[in-house]
Each structure stands twice: as structure tokens, then as C-alpha cells.
Amino acid sequence: MEARNLSTTLISCFSGSPTPTIVDKWVRWNSSNQSCIILNVDGSCLGNPIRAGFGGLLRHQTGHWITGFSGYIAGTSDILLAELHAIHRGLLLAKEMNFQEVFCYTDSLHCVQILKELTPKFHKYATLIQDIKDLLNLDWQASIDHTLREGNNCADFLAKTDASSTSELVVHISPPTGLFDLLDSDSAGTRFRRL
Numbered sequence: 001m002e003a004r005n006l007s008t009t010l011i012s013c014f015s016g017s018p019t020p021t022i023v024d025k026w027v028r029w030n031s032s033n034q035s036c037i038i039l040n041v042d043g044s045c046l047g048n049p050i051r052a053g054f055g056g057l058l059r060h061q062t063g064h065w066i067t068g069f070s071g072y073i074a075g076t077s078d079i080l081l082a083e084l085h086a087i088h089r090g091l092l093l094a095k096e097m098n099f100q101e102v103f104c105y106t107d108s109l110h111c112v113q114i115l116k117e118l119t120p121k122f123h124k125y126a127t128l129i130q131d132i133k134d135l136l137n138l139d140w141q142a143s144i145d146h147t148l149r150e151g152n153n154c155a156d157f158l159a160k161t162d163a164s165s166t167s168e169l170v171v172h173i174s175p176p177t178g179l180f181d182l183l184d185s186d187s188a189g190t191r192f193r194r195l
Contacts, residue, residue: 025194027150029186035061036101040147041090042155043082043108052077053165054086055158057172058094058102063187068172068179069093070158072165083108084128086159087115089169091135091142100140105147107156112146150192154182 030038041056055070069089073082087106094102106112115136119129136142149156157179158172175183 026191027148027194028189028191029063029151029153030105030145030147036103036141037061037066037094037099039090039094039102039104040152040155041083041086041104041106042152042159043079043084043086044156044159045077045079045082046160050077052079052082052085053159053161054082054089055161056086056090056093056155057158058090058097058099059186063183065175065183067093067097068154068158068175069169070161070165070167070172071169072167074166074168080108080110081125081128082159083111084125084132086155087111087144088128088132088135091132093171094142095135095138095140102140102142104142104144105152105155106144107147107149107152109146112144115144148194150194153192154179154186157182 029040038059038061039056040059041054043052043054045052052073053070054073055068057068058066060066071085071089073085083106087104090104091102114123114129115132119126119133123129136144158176161176
């Protein structure tokens with residue numbers, strides 16, 4: 001907070017204009033206020049050389065755990081591929097479980113934009129992007145929206161968990177150790193400051 005105040009003061013000293021007002025933004029897990037299944041997904045790239053993982057979880061709108069998943073992407077990867085893998089695996093899992101209405105949230109605005117636009121046929125991930133679009137257009141109510149990373153903590157935890165493993169896909173019937181506090185925070189509607 002002190003750094004923010006210092007930067008605001010410096011800006012106002014040299015700009016000659018009044019000090020801008022900085023408004024804190026508070027974020028919480030988005031349950032969409034609908035009676036449906038919520039899918040949160042995330043991708044992760046860690047280390048050098050880069051190891052990419054993905055993860056996500058399905059919950060009731062109240063925050064109660066249904067299932068989760070995580071996995072490692074072998075070979076060279078980047079964050080876009082990791083994020084797209086998370087979305088694809090999450091939607092596949094929701095469809096396999098016969099859910100009829102799913103809201104998918106990712107903190108990758110880039111992925112949301114790609115999936116809502118016409119896919120360039122020469123995009124390096126065109127096949128995976130089209131597979132996701134095909135899933136979204138099946139006979140169910142499925143949508144994808146953006147959330148800020150502070151509202152996606154549980155999916156982030158799962159994505160980072162398997163970025164360091166060698167399992168291509170792990171389905172978590174119960175929450176992994178270390179995830180319980182984050183799940184409780186989401187269910188309680190805890191708000192986190194957007195930095």
C-alpha cells in the first residue's frame with residue numbers, strides 16, 4: 001500500500017495535474033448466482049525449462065466440491081496451451097458427468113476472446129480451439145467467461161500442483177491436501193484485494 005501511495009505522489013508531483021484517486025477492487029469467487037455447476041480452470045507454466053500444468057474443479061453454485069482435475073503437459077508448451085488444455089479437460093469432464101448446465105470461468109481473458117471469435121485456421125492451436133468450441137455447442141447449456149485471478153484461486157492451486165508432476169491427467173474425487181482453506185474461503189464469499 002505504501003508503494004502505491006508513493007507512486008501516486010510522484011505522479012502528481014511531475015504531472016502538474018491533481019492526484020488520481022486509486023480505488024481498491026475486491027474480488028471473490030463467482031458462483032454466477034445461478035442454480036448450475038461452476039467450472040473453474042487455470043493453466044500454469046513454472047520453472048526453467050518450462051513445465052506446464054493445468055487444473056480445475058467442478059462445484060455446485062454454493063461452493064460444494066463435486067470433483068477436480070489436474071495434469072501435466074509433456075513437451076514444449078506455453079501458457080496459452082496450458083489454459084486451453086484446462087478449459088478442454090474441464091468441459092470434457094463436465095460433459096462425461098452428464099451435467100446439463102455449466103458456467104466455466106478462466107482467468108485468461110485471451111482464451112475467452114479466442115473462443116468467442118472466429119478461429120484463424122492457421123492458429124497453432126486451431127484444432128484444440130475448435131474442439132473446445134464444439135464442446136460448447138453440444139446439447140447442453142455451457143458458457144465460458146472471464147474471472148480475475150483472485151476469484152480463481154482453487155483452479156490456480158490445482159494447475160500449479162501438476163505442473164511439477166508427470167501425470168497427464170489426475171481426477172480428484174476429493175480435494176487435495178492444501179485446498180480446503182481456499183474452498184472454504186470461496187464458499188464463504190471471502191473477498192480478496194485486486195493488486
